[in-house]
Amino acid sequence: NAGVTQTPKFRVLKTGQSMTLLCAQDMNHEYMYWYRQDPGMGLRLIHYSVGEGTTAKGEVPDGYNVSRLKKQNFLLGLESAAPSQTSVYFCASSSLDRNSPEQYFGPGTRLTVT
Amino acid sequence: TQLLEQSPQFLSIQEGENLTVYCNSSSVFSSLQWYRQEPGEGPVLLVTVVTGGEVKKLKRLTFQFGDARKDSSLHITAAQPGDTGLYLCAGYSGGSNYKLTFGKGTLLTVNP
Numbered sequence: 001n002a003g004v005t006q007t008p009k010f011r012v013l014k015t016g017q018s019m020t021l022l023c024a025q026d027m028n029h030e031y032m033y034w035y036r037q038d039p040g041m042g043l044r045l046i047h048y049s050v051g052e053g054t055t056a057k058g059e060v061p062d063g064y065n066v067s068r069l070k071k072q073n074f075l076l077g078l079e080s081a082a083p084s085q086t087s088v089y090f091c092a093s094s095s096l097d098r099n100s101p102e103q104y105f106g107p108g109t110r111l112t113v114t
Numbered sequence: 115t116q117l118l119e120q121s122p123q124f125l126s127i128q129e130g131e132n133l134t135v136y137c138n139s140s141s142v143f144s145s146l147q148w149y150r151q152e153p154g155e156g157p158v159l160l161v162t163v164v165t166g167g168e169v170k171k172l173k174r175l176t177f178q179f180g181d182a183r184k185d186s187s188l189h190i191t192a193a194q195p196g197d198t199g200l201y202l203c204a205g206y207s208g209g210s211n212y213k214l215t216f217g218k219g220t221l222l223t224v225n226p
Contacts, residue, residue: 001165004156031211031212033213034164040218041218042202042216042217042219043202045213050145050210050211050212090156092156100164101146101212101214102159102162103147103157103159103214105149105153105156106156107154108156
């Protein structure tokens with residue numbers, strides 16, 4: 001199994017451009033998450049989904065939109081990129097274990113906005 | 115807002131030394147997880163602790179969950195260069211959204 005995959009791995013955007021990051025998981029997990037990781041800030045939750053067709057805001061949702069049209073895919077969109085969105089983006093999926101929702105992460109997308 | 119404070123933020127040691135990393139909070143968690151992240155990769159789950167006072171061992175790594183389920187520690191014995199990475203703790207406080215609260219991590223460098 002591939003686990004969690006993310007495309008693209010690297011991307012450079014100019015301010016104002018738009019793009020979509022794709023996350024796919026083959027573990028049949030209900031829950032999926034998008035994080036950004038910045039130096040000194042740790043992992044911050046952008047948006048998450050508790051099932052197909054549902055999405056919710058996380059800690060830092062402004063400037064991002066998401067969609068979960070299929071259970072295995074979770075898309076993160078930037079409508080008008082800003083330099084402050086330069087970051088490494090990680091997608092994760094989670095099992096439904098009530099005691100320990102273990103999250104499985106993708107390899108990340110490194111985004112630079114100039 | 116629940117916070118997890120990790121210390122130290124950076125740690126550089128020689129191969130063969132022992133070390134302990136701490137993860138502290140004022141909040142109670144249902145479970146706590148430790149992840150390791152290598153450069154250019156996503157975090158990978160090492161262990162989950164669920165019961166207060168629980169101790170789990172993974173080869174040279176020992177994880178402990180505090181009795182009050184507010185803190186945790188990771189002890190590495192005889193560190194090796196392959197242990198180098200960012201160690202993240204993450205707490206789960208319950209709820210149906212399965213969100214985790216992550217600490218900012220401890221960056222460990224083990225020099226040969």
